[in-house]
Amino acid sequence: MCELSFSLNFAAFGSLFPHTILVKQLSFRMLFFFRMPTDLDFMQFALDEARAAAAAGEVPIGALLVCENKIIAQSGNRTIRDNDPTAHAEIVALREGSRLLSNYRLSGATMYVTLEPCAMCAGAMIQARIAKLVYGADDPRGGAVRSCFEVLSHPRLNHRVEVASGILAEESSALLQSFFAARR
Ligand SMILES: [Zn+2]
Numbered sequence: 001m002c003e004l005s006f007s008l009n010f011a012a013f014g015s016l017f018p019h020t021i022l023v024k025q026l027s028f029r030m031l032f033f034f035r036m037p038t039d040l041d042f043m044q045f046a047l048d049e050a051r052a053a054a055a056a057g058e059v060p061i062g063a064l065l066v067c068e069n070k071i072i073a074q075s076g077n078r079t080i081r082d083n084d085p086t087a088h089a090e091i092v093a094l095r096e097g098s099r100l101l102s103n104y105r106l107s108g109a110t111m112y113v114t115l116e117p118c119a120m121c122a123g124a125m126i127q128a129r130i131a132k133l134v135y136g137a138d139d140p141r142g143g144a145v146r147s148c149f150e151v152l153s154h155p156r157l158n159h160r161v162e163v164a165s166g167i168l169a170e171e172s173s174a175l176l177q178s179f180f181a182a183r184r
Pocket residue numbers: 088090117118119120121122
């Protein structure tokens with residue numbers, strides 16, 4: 001069941017990148033044939049999305065939405081391509097996940113993202129009632145989990161999101177640093 005869902009997920013993505021996705025799909029199935037994927041495994045996929053965003057000229061941030069160990073949606077930042085200030089990787093993934101599950105609530109879902117979410121994305125995660133957030137690097141310039149604001153644990157809100165951070169943080173911030181260094 002889990003394997004089938006991954007195949008479908010990658011098959012959909014594969015129409016865009018048929019060669020790389022075939023390799024990805026096979027390696028993913030082989031890798032997780034004998035064990036369950038971990039937070040670190042899923043963060044590697046989020047980092048792949050961030051790299052793909054960089055290649056498209058976008059700020060390299062990637063996100064992945066996972067439900068019952070299945071990847072429901074994945075995206076990099078799309079703000080420039082879509083002329084959409086709200087098209088952060090997390091928002092795109094939330095929209096896609098909600099559409100696929102035909103539900104605006106994503107209770108039980110886990111969001112993986114390479115950088116600490118901003119206030120908009122943290123707010124959207126509250127609206128979607130996601131259960132857990134796993135992110136890579138802290139964002140001292142706008143992070144809304146703990147760096148600048150504490151949206152996900154605010155006492156006035158009645159939904160709490162479990163948070164794990166620091167996973168592949170160095171890789172995530174190195175990607176951002178090299179992206180901005182190249183543009184200077
Ligand atoms: Zn955001």
